[in-house]
Amino acid sequence: MTRHIRNAAAFCALLLVALLLNASRIQVVQAPAYDDNPANRRQSIARYGQPRGDILVGGRPVTGSEDTGEQLRYERTYANGPLYAPVTGFASQEYGTSFLEHAEDGTLSGTDPMLSPFPLWSDLTRAQNPGGDVVTTLDAAAQQAAYKGLGARTGAVAALEPATGRILALVSTPSYDPESLSGNGPSVTRSWLGLNEDPARPMLNRAARQTYPPGSTFKVVTAAAALDAGVIRHVDRPTRSPDPYVLPGTTTPLRNAAEGCRNASLRVAFERSCNTVFAKLGVDVGVTGMAATAQAFGFNDPGLRIPYPVSPSSFDTRVDRAQLALSSIGQYNTRATPLQMAMVSAAVANRGQLREPYLVERTTTNRGATVFTAGARPVRQAMLPSTAARLRELMRGVVEDGTGTNAAIPGATVGGKTGTAQHGIGNTGVPYAWFVSWAQAEDELEPRVAVAVVVEEDAAAHRGHISGAGVAAPIARAVMAAVLRS
Amino acid sequence: MTKAGTGTTVAADAPAPALRIPRRRGIELALIVLAVLLSVYGYCAVGLARHDAVPPGAMGYGAGLGVLALLAHLTVRLRAPYADPLLLPIGVLLNGLGLVLIYRLDLQTPGDRAAPAQLVWSTLGVALFIVVVAALRDHRVLQRYAYVCVAAALVLLTLPILFPAVNGARIWIRIAGFSIQPGEFAKVLLAVFFAAYLAANRSALAYAGRCIWRLQFPTGRVLGPVVAIWLLSVCVLILERDLGTSLLFFGLFVVMLYVATGRTGWIAVGLLLATLGAVAVGRMEPHVAARIHDWLHPFASIDAGQGPGQLAQSLFAFAAGGMLGTGLGLGHSPLIGFAVKSDFILATAGEELGLLGLTAIFLLYALLVERGYRAGLALRDPFGRLLAVGLASIVALQVFVIAGGVTGLIPLTGMAMPFLAQGGSSVVTNWAIVALLIRVSDSARRQYDGRVAP
Numbered sequence: 001m002t003r004h005i006r007n008a009a010a011f012c013a014l015l016l017v018a019l020l021l022n023a024s025r026i027q028v029v030q031a032p033a034y035d036d037n038p039a040n041r042r043q044s045i046a047r048y049g050q051p052r053g054d055i056l057v058g059g060r061p062v063t064g065s066e067d068t069g070e071q072l073r074y075e076r077t078y079a080n081g082p083l084y085a086p087v088t089g090f091a092s093q094e095y096g097t098s099f100l101e102h103a104e105d106g107t108l109s110g111t112d113p114m115l116s117p118f119p120l121w122s123d124l125t126r127a128q129n130p131g132g133d134v135v136t137t138l139d140a141a142a143q144q145a146a147y148k149g150l151g152a153r154t155g156a157v158a159a160l161e162p163a164t165g166r167i168l169a170l171v172s173t174p175s176y177d178p179e180s181l182s183g184n185g186p187s188v189t190r191s192w193l194g195l196n197e198d199p200a201r202p203m204l205n206r207a208a209r210q211t212y213p214p215g216s217t218f219k220v221v222t223a224a225a226a227l228d229a230g231v232i233r234h235v236d237r238p239t240r241s242p243d244p245y246v247l248p249g250t251t252t253p254l255r256n257a258a259e260g261c262r263n264a265s266l267r268v269a270f271e272r273s274c275n276t277v278f279a280k281l282g283v284d285v286g287v288t289g290m291a292a293t294a295q296a297f298g299f300n301d302p303g304l305r306i307p308y309p310v311s312p313s314s315f316d317t318r319v320d321r322a323q324l325a326l327s328s329i330g331q332y333n334t335r336a337t338p339l340q341m342a343m344v345s346a347a348v349a350n351r352g353q354l355r356e357p358y359l360v361e362r363t364t365t366n367r368g369a370t371v372f373t374a375g376a377r378p379v380r381q382a383m384l385p386s387t388a389a390r391l392r393e394l395m396r397g398v399v400e401d402g403t404g405t406n407a408a409i410p411g412a413t414v415g416g417k418t419g420t421a422q423h424g425i426g427n428t429g430v431p432y433a434w435f436v437s438w439a440q441a442e443d444e445l446e447p448r449v450a451v452a453v454v455v456e457e458d459a460a461a462h463r464g465h466i467s468g469a470g471v472a473a474p475i476a477r478a479v480m481a482a483v484l485r486s
Numbered sequence: 487m488t489k490a491g492t493g494t495t496v497a498a499d500a501p502a503p504a505l506r507i508p509r510r511r512g513i514e515l516a517l518i519v520l521a522v523l524l525s526v527y528g529y530c531a532v533g534l535a536r537h538d539a540v541p542p543g544a545m546g547y548g549a550g551l552g553v554l555a556l557l558a559h560l561t562v563r564l565r566a567p568y569a570d571p572l573l574l575p576i577g578v579l580l581n582g583l584g585l586v587l588i589y590r591l592d593l594q595t596p597g598d599r600a601a602p603a604q605l606v607w608s609t610l611g612v613a614l615f616i617v618v619v620a621a622l623r624d625h626r627v628l629q630r631y632a633y634v635c636v637a638a639a640l641v642l643l644t645l646p647i648l649f650p651a652v653n654g655a656r657i658w659i660r661i662a663g664f665s666i667q668p669g670e671f672a673k674v675l676l677a678v679f680f681a682a683y684l685a686a687n688r689s690a691l692a693y694a695g696r697c698i699w700r701l702q703f704p705t706g707r708v709l710g711p712v713v714a715i716w717l718l719s720v721c722v723l724i725l726e727r728d729l730g731t732s733l734l735f736f737g738l739f740v741v742m743l744y745v746a747t748g749r750t751g752w753i754a755v756g757l758l759l760a761t762l763g764a765v766a767v768g769r770m771e772p773h774v775a776a777r778i779h780d781w782l783h784p785f786a787s788i789d790a791g792q793g794p795g796q797l798a799q800s801l802f803a804f805a806a807g808g809m810l811g812t813g814l815g816l817g818h819s820p821l822i823g824f825a826v827k828s829d830f831i832l833a834t835a836g837e838e839l840g841l842l843g844l845t846a847i848f849l850l851y852a853l854l855v856e857r858g859y860r861a862g863l864a865l866r867d868p869f870g871r872l873l874a875v876g877l878a879s880i881v882a883l884q885v886f887v888i889a890g891g892v893t894g895l896i897p898l899t900g901m902a903m904p905f906l907a908q909g910g911s912s913v914v915t916n917w918a919i920v921a922l923l924i925r926v927s928d929s930a931r932r933q934y935d936g937r938v939a940p
Contacts (some may be wrong), residue, residue: 002863009856040805445553
């Protein structure tokens with residue numbers, strides 16, 4: 001009997017070994033896969049179990065966290081949701097994150113290992129770091145001015161600091177309150193469906209994620225290409241351009257809204273926004289030169305991140321001469337985000353040097369210790385410094401005695417360019433009013449701000465009245481004045 | 487203090503023969519103190535983790551557990567002085583840990599507090615322990631009541647059929663607000679009966695009968711009653727849909743038959759019957775087929791878009807524990823939902839104590855079983871040997887069936903983790919098992935003659 005008892009004991013030992021091996025399989029070998037299973041709520045519980053870090057504008061948080069006491073404990077709140085929505089995006093328990101909330105999620109949620117003072121030790125103890133803060137480059141006053149200026153209209157504003165590429169304002173209207181998406185449950189689902197079905201598309205970030213035909217504002221790029229290529233050597237010499245200009249290879253005449261464009265000098269053509277002159281200049285530069293300059297300004301670049309991705313602006317490089325003529329005045333397939341046009345203006349203001357734009361100045365731990373600093377951004381020479389100097393002169397002319405006098409600020413040098421872009425089949429769409437500009441206070445060495453404003457006019461009754469000068473320039477002026485004051 | 491205690495008891499028994507084994511009651515006391523301290527520590531750790539404060543009942547909980555354990559210890563010291571010193575401390579530690587885990591889960595299910603009731607049941611269990619150790623002077627007395635035991639077991643097993651089913655299983659009876667699971671008590675009674683019957687008939691079972699292809703099968707006359715009772719109990723269990731206990735009875739039956747007769751033919755018969763039973767039940771009962779499907783595809787409900795099922799949640803909990811665990815009170819095992827305090831209590835241990843803690847718990851059970859087997863080896867009367875092996879095997883099989891179920895090793899069958907899980911009948915039964923093992927090991931060590939080390 002003794003032997004059989006021993007055998008039975010050995011059988012029990014076998015059962016124990018099976019249990020231990022299986023436990024090791026689940027708790028060690030399979031554990032990572034089980035932890036990452038989307039149906040496993042633990043990661044969500046941990047993620048929302050602590051307050052999310054904040055996004056700061058001008059040293060003050062524009063976000064917050066609310067303790068709901070539910071299983072997913074903390075929900076995102078926004079101090080001024082609609083104003084900053086194109087910057088912050090939303091942080092929803094149901095629908096994920098967008099924009100900065102998405103791009104800086106590691107810092108905000110505390111999962112970024114850089115936040116931990118002793119990463120290995122934290123791994124061992126499974127300690128969760130408190131969420132870090134994200135300090136933005138935004139200028140609160142400029143952001144407010146842009147949002148107020150756009151008002152009930154549909155449009156967008158992007159403002160940059162030309163010397164650094166810091167984004168000072170990024171506004172899109174109509175906007176929405178991202179707080180309405182923060183939590184979970186039926187009310188959030190309702191908000192989400194409502195916002196997505198809204199024909200006004202309030203969740204669209206028009207400043208960085210929507211491209212528009214840039215219209216006459218693109219003439220800054222065409223002028224830069226012409227000056228860089230040597231097609232124009234003196235801004236005050238006649239350009240030998242006809243009016244109307246028959247598009248090459250076709251019989252379609254291109255006309256002007258303004259008078260006195262026949263054979264006008266570049267300065268006059270720029271001030272009056274002569275289509276004929278710039279269409280001919282584009283054709284004279286050729287598709288290679290035009291494309292090179294446009295790409296130097298940032299067109300056709302799908303890789304721009306601020307740190308969330310920006311929709312690429314486009315300049316079509318496979319065009320015939322007639323299409324090139326139209327492309328050169330910002331029509332045909334030429335499309336630009338407001339941020340892109342602000343970059344064009346900033347490059348002009350910064351002696352032809354283009355700094356890549358960015359939104360995040362630095363990230364910090366919750367105690368304020370810096371984790372990451374933006375530092376110097378890559379710089380690109382978009383045009384010759386001499387070209388930039390001449391363009392600044394031309395843009396000043398637009399504001400001082402051209403189409404952009406609405407943008408003038410007393411006590412500051414302002415350069416600008418208006419644009420009224422037609423679009424739609426047969427130009428039946430409501431035109432977009434553009435204004436791009438930069439401003440330099442008299443007592444400063446270089447321009448402090450470059451702005452691009454686009455306004456979509458939604459009422460057909462306004463047709464004919466809409467123009468960059470009338471609608472967009474005052475908004476740009478308000479933003480520039482706000483930056484110069486601060 | 488430990489040494490002093492040992493010294494005095496040994497000194498008091500000075501005239502005993504030199505071969506007598508040390509009683510080691512002082513070691514038992516020290517281990518009990520350690521077990522109580524560990525439980526109180528766990529209780530405080532839960533409070534600190536959940537509310538940043540030592541829970542207000544910590545002193546009372548520790549004092550209550552300590553007094554119970556001390557009373558049990560005193561009983562053992564007086565009435566079973568040679569008993570194995572590890573059995574009681576293991577029982578106290580597992581019961582204390584179970585109370586900590588249930589208390590911890592109570593904090594997240596405020597509407598359904600189970601810890602106070604569990605403490606009451608533990609008190610009853612210890613009381614039964616004291617009664618058994620004090621009243622039962624010799625385990626051989628039980629041999630006389632074998633047929634009383636089996637009759638009682640059958641009554642207990644059939645009783646719940648008269649009561650309404652709870653959660654798909656007809657294994658509870660409700661009296662005055664208490665729900666009792668009579669099948670739990672029945673397993674001890676059946677073990678006593680099997681031991682007595684097999685001890686009386688083992689020669690007939692082992693050496694008579696015919697041989698079929700090198701396997702010797704016993705004669706129908708001795709086999710008849712055993713198989714009849716076994717079939718009856720298994721039928722009752724299938725009617726009550728309590729598959730875990732059914733599996734446990736079957737395993738217990740096979741192990742005890744094998745130990746009693748030493749015939750491998752029994753294992754063959756057992757495996758054959760098990761296979762036939764499993765196939766038949768799997769075909770007939772959709773409930774069982776669903777369990778097997780869950781076991782093979784624990785994440786099927788996730789893929790179907792219905793969220794994780796209980797077994798998936800249990801696996802997630804174990805995985806979240808990893809090597810070292812999240813710490814008591816810091817896991818999310820309440821996600822398992824229903825039965826988290828009973829069948830799935832081990833998932834909380836696995837998540838919050840990690841693989842390390844889980845291994846420690848398994849080893850505590852293994853030690854308990856090992857002490858039972860050791861007592862069986864040391865005893866000389868067949869009934870005592872079979873009883874010790876049977877009781878230890880109940881614990882071993884029960885731990886394997888439920889722990890294997892919640893970790894996905896075998897199909898999940900509802901069963902209580904001994905001492906840990908919520909459930910009054912289970913705690914009381916396990917204290918009875920420990921009491922009987924104490925009694926058996928006392929006899930084993932008392933008659934120690936230096937040949938086999940108990």
